[in-house]
Amino acid sequence: MSDVVARLQETRTAIARAARDFGRKPESVTLVAVSKTKPVEMIVPVLGAGQIDFGENYVQEAKEKWPALRERFPQARVHMIGPLQSNKARDAVALFDVIQSLDRESLAKELAREIERAGKAPLLIVQVNTGAEPQKGGVLPGEADAFLELCRSRYGLTIAGLMCIPPADDPPSPHFALLGKIAERNGLKTLSMGMSADYEAAIQLGATHVRVGSAIFGARG
Numbered sequence: 001m002s003d004v005v006a007r008l009q010e011t012r013t014a015i016a017r018a019a020r021d022f023g024r025k026p027e028s029v030t031l032v033a034v035s036k037t038k039p040v041e042m043i044v045p046v047l048g049a050g051q052i053d054f055g056e057n058y059v060q061e062a063k064e065k066w067p068a069l070r071e072r073f074p075q076a077r078v079h080m081i082g083p084l085q086s087n088k089a090r091d092a093v094a095l096f097d098v099i100q101s102l103d104r105e106s107l108a109k110e111l112a113r114e115i116e117r118a119g120k121a122p123l124l125i126v127q128v129n130t131g132a133e134p135q136k137g138g139v140l141p142g143e144a145d146a147f148l149e150l151c152r153s154r155y156g157l158t159i160a161g162l163m164c165i166p167p168a169d170d171p172p173s174p175h176f177a178l179l180g181k182i183a184e185r186n187g188l189k190t191l192s193m194g195m196s197a198d199y200e201a202a203i204q205l206g207a208t209h210v211r212v213g214s215a216i217f218g219a220r221g
């Protein structure tokens, strides 16, 4: 068994254990294997081991990797988890099953237009910048409720849930708790939070999706 598949299985086991430890069903947590920057040769064995959900950060890279992979593995679901330019909305709607980085009106508007044109909609998740970091995408926590309402009422978008990336040097749990609160008061069920270093804490605080890259695929160069 390749190293990558061994680490996938270890990650699955750790997710299931964390879920049980915190009184949750293992099936209530979806592992998104973050394959950004990793070549298709590394992704194929992971698909072969039954992994369904994958995360990518760049439209161009996903365009190069996933159409061929999907032919071999039609069950795959690809999540856009990186910053998305509004002028890439058409490609994004065509390429991704889930877009986790919806964070501004201009993008909501373009996605709505392209969803209408394509006649199919990816699952949409709004990114919240829980640490209010200037360099990071996401709506500010205080603006999340209004943005969700705008997506629904002005653009007719169905929003499934929320995503956050806590600041690298903060303890993550308060950020996960904040995301959970915003989701709860907006009636949203999907919570994408937790990465290689902190997915157990995220599961404790209700994550439905954890995005794990380096713990499976190894460090990125």
Ligand SMILES: *Cc1c(COP(=O)(O)O)cnc(C)c1O
Residues within 6 Å of the ligand: 034, 036, 057, 081, 082, 165, 195, 196, 197, 211, 212, 213, 214, 215
């Ligand atoms: C790269 C990335 C991840 C995966 O990070 P790891 O620490 O390698 O698990 C998760 N989420 C987002 C948004 C990312 O950009």
